[in-house]
Amino acid sequence: MSDRDELERFEDHRDSEAVRVAAYSGLRLGELLALRWRDVDWTGSALTISRSLSSGVEGTTKTGHVRRVPMADQAAAALDRLSQRQDFVSPDDYVFCNAFGRPLDGSALRRGDKRARDAAGLRPLPWHDLRHTFGSLLVAGGVGLVSVKDAMGHSQLTTTSRYLHARPAIERAAAFTAAFGGSANAASYPRGRNSIEQPDEP
DSSP states (O other), rough: HHHHHHHHHHHHHHHHHHHHHHHOOOOHHHHHHHHBBBGGTTTTTEEEOOOOEEEEEEEEEESSEEEEEOOOOOOOHHHHHHHSSSSOOSSSSSBOOOTSSOOOOOOHHHHHHHHHHHTTTOOOOTTTTHHHHHHHHHHHHOOOHHHHHHHHOOOOOOHHHHGGGGGGGGHHHHHHHTTTTTOOOOGSOOSSSSGGGOOOOO
């Protein structure tokens, strides 16, 4: 295998796992690029997010806060596969780096993502939509807004609340019923306006 083939294989593997980690952790692109192996807590199943990388310069996260993001098995599996590479797996190494171990520019990941997307014949999808998908799936799956807010690093709960659209209203109605001490099944009684019993005419 030529050096060029090896490089392409390295980049393809890195980029595909980057998409998986982004989708299953909700990290902003800069946070993903700043991730180092020491930030991966295998025992505690969490990622420590304390930095963001932009134009090769590390800084704080968007909110300036450090957070711990629960590491879903899907994200852990992608990181585990990356950790099997021969080089750049020491605690201070970047998880997503180039072939020389240096940090990536966000455009490199976007280019790789676009090539794969075009080859598969898929519609354009902004990288940031991976983060939106993460939030929507968590809320739709019943994860509380405060937990989603903490995982995504939102400064305000109102920002997180936009993902409520992902949870069907009927599901929320059932949760409301349970919160009020009831156990009514929404499917067990009619909801239509015409089904409401009207009082007898005098």
